[in-house]
Amino acid sequence: MHSSSTTGTRLGLNSFFHSRPFKIIVLTSALIIPFHSINASKTTQYSRVIHDNKLTVVSVTGTSTVFKNADFQHGFGYDLVRNYAQSLNVKLEFKTVSDNAAALKMVSQGKANFAMTTASLQQIEARHLSAFSATCGDFNSLQKNGLNTDLNWVFKKADDPLASTASGFICQSKQNGAIEQLASFYSRNTVKPEEWNTIQRDLKSRMPLYKASFKQNAQRYDIDWHLLAAIGYQESYLKPNSVSPTGVRGLMMLTNNTAQAMGVSNRSDPVQSIQGGAKYYDQMLSKYQYIPYPDRNWYALVAYNMGPNAVDNVQKRLKAQGKNPNQWINLYDYLNRNQSKNARFKQAVHYVTRIRAYLEHIKTSPKLVEI
Known part of the structure; x- marks a missing residue:
């Protein structure tokens, strides 16, 4: 999959979909393609997630990703991932690791469907992975609330329907104001x-x-x-x-x-x-x-x-x-x-x-x- 200079970089709306040979395009920000409309003859991450009724995501704990509270978790990134799992009508298995390198490794090894990280583009490229902004480019909502604008969702393959539905969900969340609302609630500026x-x-x-x-x-x-x-x-x-x-x-x-x-x-x-x-x-x-x-x-x-x-x-x-x-x-x-x-x-x-x-x-x- 590491076939061009854009592979593995944080891709904007246009560059993400033009630089990847998507078989299933879900670019309209208000659309998530339902499972029955996807050709499932080829085994994909998406088809496995739907079949197993489980989405496995890995992340590092942090102010922009997830906080652990006893038996439950919360955070800007976590809530966004949880909402995506709900849109797929599957259970979320959310794992935390010590650092971004460990999170990327799990994606490379197929132990997680995707990672939510603030890893550098160099780290992502080194593992031949693909990433896009976890806010569909809504960096202002993160920046003004003191959250990390480098938050990405990282996938093993960009042409897997799971990546395209995830990108569509993120852009839908930007369009309907969900990203701005979540960023406001989890603002690091609540206390001066x-x-x-x-x-x-x-x-x-x-x-x-x-x-x-x-x-x-x-x-x-x-x-x-x-x-x-x-x-x-x-x-x-x-x-x-x-x-x-x-x-x-x-x-x-x-x-x-x-x-x-x-x-x-x-x-x-x-x-x-x-x-x-x-x-x-x-x-x-x-x-x-x-x-x-x-x-x-x-x-x-x-x-x-x-x-x-x-x-x-x-x-x-x-x-x-x-x-x-x-x-x-x-x-x-x-x-x-x-x-x-x-x-x-x-x-x-x-x-x-x-x-x-x-x-x-x-x-x-x-x-x-x-x-």
């Missing part, structure tokens, strides 16, 4: 750089006091303790005596009614507050158990913040608009676009994006994890 020193200082001094309670209650409800800690920091900066103008109080900032329902008699008691917050968050997760992770976490967080009834109302509006109400990208986009009209929506967007940022920070900071 100058804020991190204060955040790190707060967490380092206060986390040791409450880590045991976070871990104990997280284990009880099968929740990642880092996430509970991130919720606590967003709610009160881990200050148990916090009180809001509306009367919510405590480390997890529970309303009086919620506290009573969760069995909390003293909202200012940090142990009780964490226990009540964990129980309430678990209830929100249960409410959205029909939504797969990681989306379920984001739905539960928004419900924790502005109430499940408010989330239900937004879901009804999305359904009325002909959009999937159970897909996070749609809920987030609705909240984000209507911030100026509804202060609760603005608060919810601020809430969930900052908790995501705190979660990733706590999870990837050795000093905090080891406390």
Whole structure:
């Protein structure tokens, strides 16, 4: 396959399809060719994926690709890959490796259908592989949100229908705004750089006091303790005596009614507050158990913040608009676009994006994890 100077480079829309002898062309950005329309007489990666009902993708963990949270994963790149697997109606087997070289090797050896990497073009060419931008050239959406513009999807053969359907899906995602929305949610600019020193200082001094309670209650409800800690920091900066103008109080900032329902008699008691917050968050997760992770976490967080009834109302509006109400990208986009009209929506967007940022920070900071 390494037959020209363009082989293995990150290919733009035109150069990708003109430099490769595609038997099946899926270039229109709004089109994904269904399996029944593809000649499956020749065994291809695409036909194997459909037959096995499994898409295997490999990546390196990172701010633009994927974060690991307990038993589930999230991230800009991961969400994009997951959405592609859903468009094929197959299961996603997502693997992570230590570096880009290992990811490319798995593709070369046929151990992964494709890789999501930020590998250099030289690395990709060296293995006679083919790649295209994971954003269909929408580098601006990544750049303005602090994400890596060198993110590529790398395939063993460019003329395999799997590569063409993937490219078509990516360009469709660019056209319908999905890439821009995902990049906005996973923005690295959610928390300003100058804020991190204060955040790190707060967490380092206060986390040791409450880590045991976070871990104990997280284990009880099968929740990642880092996430509970991130919720606590967003709610009160881990200050148990916090009180809001509306009367919510405590480390997890529970309303009086919620506290009573969760069995909390003293909202200012940090142990009780964490226990009540964990129980309430678990209830929100249960409410959205029909939504797969990681989306379920984001739905539960928004419900924790502005109430499940408010989330239900937004879901009804999305359904009325002909959009999937159970897909996070749609809920987030609705909240984000209507911030100026509804202060609760603005608060919810601020809430969930900052908790995501705190979660990733706590999870990837050795000093905090080891406390």
